[in-house]
Amino acid sequence: MDAQAQGPRAIDLYVDILLIVLLVAAALVVVSLRNLLAAALVLGIYSLVMAALWVVLDAVDVAFTEAAVGAGVTTVFMVLAIAATGRHARVTHRRPWLPILASLAVGGLLIYGTLDLPDFGDPQAPAQQHVAPHYLGQGEAETGVPNIVTAVLASYRGFDTLGEVTVIFTAGMGVLLLLGVARRRRMDARDDE
Amino acid sequence: MEALAHVNYWAAIALAMIGLYAIIAPSNLIKKLIGLGMFQSAIFLIYITAGKVEGGTAPIIDAAYEVYSNPLPHVLILTAIVVAVSTLAVGLALTVAIKRAYGTVEEDEIVEQDRR
Numbered sequence: 472m473d474a475q476a477q478g479p480r481a482i483d484l485y486v487d488i489l490l491i492v493l494l495v496a497a498a499l500v501v502v503s504l505r506n507l508l509a510a511a512l513v514l515g516i517y518s519l520v521m522a523a524l525w526v527v528l529d530a531v532d533v534a535f536t537e538a539a540v541g542a543g544v545t546t547v548f549m550v551l552a553i554a555a556t557g558r559h560a561r562v563t564h565r566r567p568w569l570p571i572l573a574s575l576a577v578g579g580l581l582i583y584g585t586l587d588l589p590d591f592g593d594p595q596a597p598a599q600q601h602v603a604p605h606y607l608g609q610g611e612a613e614t615g616v617p618n619i620v621t622a623v624l625a626s627y628r629g630f631d632t633l634g635e636v637t638v639i640f641t642a643g644m645g646v647l648l649l650l651g652v653a654r655r656r657r658m659d660a661r662d663d664e
Numbered sequence: 665m666e667a668l669a670h671v672n673y674w675a676a677i678a679l680a681m682i683g684l685y686a687i688i689a690p691s692n693l694i695k696k697l698i699g700l701g702m703f704q705s706a707i708f709l710i711y712i713t714a715g716k717v718e719g720g721t722a723p724i725i726d727a728a729y730e731v732y733s734n735p736l737p738h739v740l741i742l743t744a745i746v747v748a749v750s751t752l753a754v755g756l757a758l759t760v761a762i763k764r765a766y767g768t769v770e771e772d773e774i775v776e777q778d779r780r
Contacts, residue, residue, distance in 0.1 A: 484668065491675040498682040498702055507694050514698055521705055528672075529733035530712045531722045536745050537705075544749055545701065552756035553694060556763045560692035561770050570688035578681040582674060590669040592718030594731070599717060603734045611725045619723040619735040624742060635743050642750030649757040 483527060490524040508558045511549035518542035532620045672713040680706035691771040693759045697752060704748045711737040711744075 497517040504510040518541035525534035589596035606619050606627070616622040624632055679702060686699025715737035723735035759769055766774050 488668075488671065491672070495675065495678055495682070498679050501698060501702065502682055502686045507692070507698075510695070510698055514701065517702070518705070521709070524709070525712060528712045528716045529720055529722045530715070530738045530741070531724075533708075533712060533738050533741050533745070536742055540745055540749050541705070545752060548749070548753050548756055549694075549698070552760055555760045556694060556769045560690060560695050567689055570685050573688060574681040574685045577684060578677050581677045581680070585670045585673040585677070588670060588673060588714075591672055591713065592716050592720075594717050594720075596714070598714050598737075599734055603736050606735055607723060607725070607732050617725045619725065619732070620738045620742065623735055623739045628739065632743070635746060638747050639750045642754050645754045646757040649754070649761045651761075 487524065487527050490520055490527065493520045494524070505560050505562070506558060507553045507560055508550065511546060511553060514549065515542045515546040518545065532618070673710060676706045676709040676713065679703075679709065691773075693762065693769045693771060694756075696771075697755045697759065700755070701748070701752060704744075708741045708744060711741050 522538040614622040683703030715734035720731040720733040
C-alpha cells in the first residue's frame with residue numbers, strides 16, 4: 472500500500488470519527504433536554520449528521536433518504552405530536568442509576584461481541600463475498616441500471632419493496648384509525664343532517 | 665489504525681445504549697419514542713459499516729472505478745429507514761390517542777389512573 476493511496480483513506484477515517492463525535496454529542500443533548508420541541512429539533516440535526524456519515528461510508532442512496540425522511544418527515548411528525556401532547560417532559564424522580572446500569576451492561580456485552588467482527592473496510596469480510604459480487608458484476612447487464620442499489624431494490628427484490636409499500640400503507644391506515652379521522656368525519660356528517 | 669478497526673461499531677453501540685437509556689429512564693412517552701428512533705439509526709450504522717469496502721466508492725457502476733462498497737446493506741437500510749418512519753408515525757398517533765384518553769403522556773400518571 473503506497474503513501475498516495477493511504478492519504479485519502481486516512482482523511483475518510485478522520486471525517487468518519489469527527490461525524491461520530493458529533494453524533495454522540497447530539498444524542499446526549501437529545502436525552503438530557505427536557506423541552507421536547509428542542510429535543511425533536513436536535514434529533515433532526517442528529518439525522519442530518521447521520522446522512523453526512525452515510526456519504527462518507529459510500530451509501531449515497533441511504534444518505535438522501537435519511538436527509539429527506541429521517542431529518543425531514545420524522546421531525547415534522549414529532550413536532551405535530553408534541554403540539555398535540557405538550558412540550559415539557561416532567562422531571563422523573565425515579566432512580567436513574569438502574570437504566571444507566573442496564574445500558575452499560577448491554578453495551579459492554581455488545582462491545583465484547585464486536586471483537587470478533589471483521590475489520591472496518593476489509594474486502595475479504597464474509598459480508599462482501601456472497602451475492603454482492605454478482606450484483607456488482609452482472610447488475611448493469613441484467614437490469615440496465617448502473618446504480619446497483621436501485622437495481623436490487625426495484626428489480627431483483629421488487630416484491631420485497633412491494634411488501635415495504637404494504638407496511639407503509641398499513642401504518643398509514645393505523646394512524647388514521649388511531650386519530651379517529653374517519654369517525655370524526657362521520658359524526659360531522661351526522662351533525663349536518 | 666489497527667486500534668480504530670472497530671470504532672464505527674463502538675460508536676453505533678454507544679448511540680444504541682444512549683437510545684436504550686432514553687427508552688427506559690424517562691416517563692414521557694414522546695421521549696421514549698425519540699430514544700427508539702436513536703436506537704434504530706444506531707443499528708443502521710452497524711449495517712452500513714459492514715458494507716464499507718476500503719478504497720471503494722458508491723455502488724454506481726462506472727468505467728472509471730473498480731472497487732465498490734457492498735450495495736446490499738444500503739438496500740436493506742433504505743427499506744428500514746422508511747419502515748422506521750411508518751412505525752414511528754403509528755407510535756406518535758398512539759401517544760396522541762393516549763393523551764386524549766388520559767389527559768397525560770407521562771407513563772407513571774397513566775399507570776396510576778389505571779389503578780383507580
